[in-house]
Amino acid sequence: MTLTTVPVSLGTRSYDIHIGRDALWGCADALRHVIGRGQAAIVADETVWAAHGQRLIDVVGDVPLITVPPGEASKNFEQYARVSEALLKAGVGRDGTVIAFGGGVVGDLAGFCASTLRRGSQFVQIPTTLLAQVDSSVGGKTAINAKAGKNLIGAFHQPALVITDLAFLDTLPERQMRAGYAEVVKYGLLGDADFYSWLDQNKDAVLARDDAALTHAIKISCEMKAEIVAEDETEKGRRALLNLGHTFGHALEAVCGYSDRLLHGEGVAAGMAMAYRYSAAHGLCATQHAQAVTQHLRATGLPAGPLDIEGLSTDANEQLALMYQDKKVEGGALTLILARDIGDAFVAKNIDPAPLRDFLAQELQS
Ligand code: GLY
Numbered sequence: 377m378t379l380t381t382v383p384v385s386l387g388t389r390s391y392d393i394h395i396g397r398d399a400l401w402g403c404a405d406a407l408r409h410v411i412g413r414g415q416a417a418i419v420a421d422e423t424v425w426a427a428h429g430q431r432l433i434d435v436v437g438d439v440p441l442i443t444v445p446p447g448e449a450s451k452n453f454e455q456y457a458r459v460s461e462a463l464l465k466a467g468v469g470r471d472g473t474v475i476a477f478g479g480g481v482v483g484d485l486a487g488f489c490a491s492t493l494r495r496g497s498q499f500v501q502i503p504t505t506l507l508a509q510v511d512s513s514v515g516g517k518t519a520i521n522a523k524a525g526k527n528l529i530g531a532f533h534q535p536a537l538v539i540t541d542l543a544f545l546d547t548l549p550e551r552q553m554r555a556g557y558a559e560v561v562k563y564g565l566l567g568d569a570d571f572y573s574w575l576d577q578n579k580d581a582v583l584a585r586d587d588a589a590l591t592h593a594i595k596i597s598c599e600m601k602a603e604i605v606a607e608d609e610t611e612k613g614r615r616a617l618l619n620l621g622h623t624f625g626h627a628l629e630a631v632c633g634y635s636d637r638l639l640h641g642e643g644v645a646a647g648m649a650m651a652y653r654y655s656a657a658h659g660l661c662a663t664q665h666a667q668a669v670t671q672h673l674r675a676t677g678l679p680a681g682p683l684d685i686e687g688l689s690t691d692a693n694e695q696l697a698l699m700y701q702d703k704k705v706e707g708g709a710l711t712l713i714l715a716r717d718i719g720d721a722f723v724a725k726n727i728d729p730a731p732l733r734d735f736l737a738q739e740l741q742s
Pocket of ligand 1: 511512514515517615618619
């Protein structure tokens with residue numbers, strides 16, 4: 377079996393991401409080595425467990441299992457308390473391992489539980505959605521949502537190992553594949569024009585789950601993320617680029633109730649196209665780039681703005697207020713990730729709210 381390995385270099389907290397079809401089986405020894413003699417427990421998405429749980433049991437044996445209902449709503453205080461109590465009951469100590477088995481929701485929730493369990497226990501990410509494989513399983517961001525907004529209660533806590541098995545994508549619904557693809561495009565847009573061009577040519581193969589195309593897309597995405605995280609683990613600077621499209625997108629997700637009315641990746645897609653249009657409207661990048669991004673995303677069936685989201689009910693003032701809940705707000709001023717070109721995003725601080733409100737009103741005009 378050929379596995380592609382991407383190292384994440386963080387000194388004593390360095391780890392590897394192993395990518396490939398049947399990577400779970402191929403990484404059995406590595407996973408058992410990481411678990412060592414401590415108590416392990418699995419935190420799994422209910423649906424993923426029903427479809428693929430036996431494959432994990434075949435590798436780690438019959439370890440305690442805690443399942444979580446699918447969907448963003450599980451990233452809440454109630455599930456955090458329930459999972460943490462269950463991990464304690466299962467006897468997971470500081471030398472123990474929490475194995476997150478599912479998409480971004482389970483990874484974020486289980487990772488946050490691991491970060492606070494006995495002030496920090498080890499965890500392993502086995503991401504089963506494209507979105508989690510290219511983004512949320514890498515880099516150590518863990519969180520749950522609060523009433524005030526998404527991911528507002530969390531911690532940086534790096535995994536000890538990430539196992540990215542393409543076989544889990546075989547059962548992933550098309551819509552979830554597309555949502556994950558949005559995060560893949562993000563890497564091209566923020567810093568790699570060649571990768572974006574490759575995606576322009578190969579997006580159909582990636583979305584059709586061609587193993588070679590998928591492996592390339594996941595590898596390049598993880599390499600870029602690993603490089604940025606190694607330089608700026610706790611987002612004091614450059615890591616903020618990974619939030620391209622997120623501030624616009626989170627505000628749209630909020631009015632959709634963080635539900636499957638708008639998946640996170642769909643919100644990011646709409647948000648990235650908005651960030652390019654906002655950049656073009658302010659003379660920061662060429663209009664043709666904003667149009668190209670909009671077309672690329674729409675061609676894959678992703679929303680490229682608020683008007684592409686069915687049944688959206690909001691206004692510019694509400695969107696602006698939600699954007700001000702962003703974690704990148706500094707001294708009351710908004711920071712946005714904007715673009716100069718395809719493959720060239722930058723951090724823009726002290727955004728003036730008045731022209732932003734006008735832009736949002738224009739975007740929401742039918
Ligand atoms: N998802 C953005 C980051 O990990 O920084």
